[in-house]
Amino acid sequence: MSLSPTDVVEGISLSLTCRGDGNPAPFYSWYRNNQTMLQGQGGVYQFPSVRSEDSGTYHCKAENKYGPVNSTSVHINVEYSPRLPSVSVDPPGEVAVGSSVNLRCSSVANPAATYTWYKEDMTSPAADGHVFTIVDIRREHAGNYYCQARNSRGHIDSIPHLIVVSSSATAAVVGSITFLLLIALFLSAFIIFRRKMASRRTSETKERPGDGTKSSGQNSGGQLETPSTAAVGNSTDQDDIHYASVQFSKKQEDPVYSNFMPAKPKTHQNEEDVEVEYSMVMIKNTPCLRRPGGSEDSCALYSTVNKL
Template sequence: MNLRTAARGFVAFLLSVPALQGDPNWAVTYPSSNICELRGSTVEILCNYKYPSANRVEKKLWFINKHKGAVDLKDDTDYTDRVEYSCVEPSCSRPSCTGTCTLRIKNLTQSDSAEYKFRITTNNGGAYSGAPGVKLSVTDFQVEVVILTRYHDGVQLKCHSMCYLPRLTYTWYRNGSQQYQGMYWFNINPEYRVSCAVKGSEHLHSPSVYAPEIPSVGWTPPGVIKEGSSVNLTCTSEANPVAKYTWTKVTTGHPPGRSVQGQQLSFHPIQSSDSGQYLCTAKNDLGTTNSSSFSIDVKYAPKTPSVSVRPPGEIKEGGSVTLSCSSDANPAADYTWFKDNQPLPWEPRRPYTLDPVSSKDRGTYRCQARNQYGYLGSNSFFVDVLYAPKTPSVSVRPPGGIKEGGSVTLSCSSDANPAADYTWFREHGGSVEELGENYTISNITTELGGNYYCEARNAVGLQNSTLMFLNVTATPSSPSSMSTTVAAGTVAVLLATMLLFIFLWMRRKRSSRKARGQGGRPDTREESPPCPVYDNVSALTNRSASAAQREPIEEQDDPHYASIHISRSKNQEVPRGFAGSLVESDHTEQVLYSAINLKRPKAVPDKLMSDTTIK
């Protein structure tokens, strides 16, 4: 069956319309008023015409109503090289001429669907066309999908065209290979691509029907996905009938999350929490296909860095401690460490271990996380390193020499954590039972001079300071110096008195012996003149010595001796009542001592003792 024969077989009815009402010599008629053809085929549209034999035909053309006026299809760019006219010369006899003209259109498209008309123009200016014209419908073969549930899950396909084409035989194709002829196909496999064609026009296949192919996923805008931007994901799959799409976020080791229907998945704006694996599912009546998992990697600046310390709890000097900084960031952040707001030359990512930790590591730490999208600092935290007191240092106030009677404050300080408690000690004297950083000695004396030190102690350990020597200098105004001076003066007066008494006693004794040697009684002799008063002890002593040389003493059975040594400080005044002067000593601190041995003669006249007067 050729196309022309097939087309003629589609005629539903014939319609003849006179070109000019009332004049039977003018007419344009069409054998078929409706023609249905397949896309890509060739169609022929035939018309019959007649006109008065007295006229002569000058132009014949076919046109459609889409243009204003009758525009020859040969001049229409949409039909270029696709339109041909095949007209038979008219046969004339009085009173009219008759003829035929056929329009042929090749490679039909669906846009060729229209109403076509034929027109003749004669030499007397008459133009005539038939109305209505021929309606052409261009269509594809279509496959109708029917799901069978009668026996088992399966698919039934039906091949048909939009317009009625009787007595057509259909041929079925699977994946391009001819299978069999008939209107229906049963139990299609999701892997098949099935089409059909009309026998005799096998080159004109219907569109194939098939299950969705593996979907592809894309996103806009392309490139890196940054947090806060708007992102659209699109799922595309080749399928006929058209597939429906479902989006699901999947996480390894977890059940799928909530599903979203639609070919496009939109994020306005996208968040870091939207990062993850996504799956697109395409489904039609012929099958279901999943895409490969698609990863959304949202880039963002660091968020809230946190610092951890291991091991937790107290940190003691000499131990080991590891500082770590972490932050939610994509890509992973690099870290800068700060101690007391000064950057540390630590590696940018690894945890840092202080091993061994020392008191110098005590301070306030923080870290800063940074990547190419931004940076953020952590909160500061304090690393408190506990350590025993370092060697304490001792100071004295006021500085310089220490004079007797003044006030002195010793201060002890030590680097320790926790803060140290202090106890004061005096060398060879034990604890002075003074607690505290400062030890004050009020009204200090020379006896309180010497070496002092302090002990610093906390829960971690203890340490002693070096010795601090207190050199206390005696001063005239001090109570100790005054008491020493008074004591020395008292002893000096006592010794001088005793020497004077001895001297007078010895002189009286000598006088008594002299009187006995003359036969007289001492008590009947003329009373001796009063003893002279000597101004100083030296003169007294010298005089006594010279007298002894001039007048030797006959009895020396009872020796009388005395030794006196008096030392005083420079510029020390001699007490009143002490005659003469004492030899000064360059020593500032001496021991005052004396030894006196007096032995009384066997017979000391009572009168002599009673008459002796010290002035």
């Protein structure tokens, strides 16, 4: 029993043939990497178009009622040209003048691919190998770079990758702007925090019982107040203070006039609703009259009260 061929190229048509003698005619089974693929009477396994995933180790088994027999194994190697290469850059983004950058190219191929680096608008290669390192970057290094993967079955170019070179001054400006923005954000957060703390303290002070009430005999500085200053400084204390006016006049030796005007304490009601009473008392002594018969003198006392 034999298998043929063993070396193939992707895309071609391939047939595996298994032959064995037996009576009655044997029944054939096919295996790839020891996994059952196909069973049938025929001894031929057909690949209309070989693909890369068809690579592996194959064998067949012939069996009739008298027993099975296995063929020798054969390794099928499917060769193909490189797939589209991928490019990675380290570090990514803009590259500062004077620094270095590494470009890596990779592709799947059989046989393994070799790599060549090119810069667009230049005919000669920039470098060979899987990794292309540019040291001491200068402005003339800016541009599009691509790699080419090649093997005995073909070659293919990667998608161009742009290298942007920035001056050190630009990088310093960007760094300074970033630093200033961070400082501004920190200051804004600090100011907001202080305002919230001040607002919280104010709320706690207002909610604390007895904070807004002062003793009747003290002002905010802890000094004693006289009734007059207390009345002037705090209108609510006027309810506890009474004012009175007393006037005496003496127009002659005996008659005495007096005017006494008390005032009622003010309340928190409107002045129109408060009823205020004024009274005037006038006391007058008249000369004593002597009665006939030598009796004691009698004096008359007159008083006048006016009420408004």
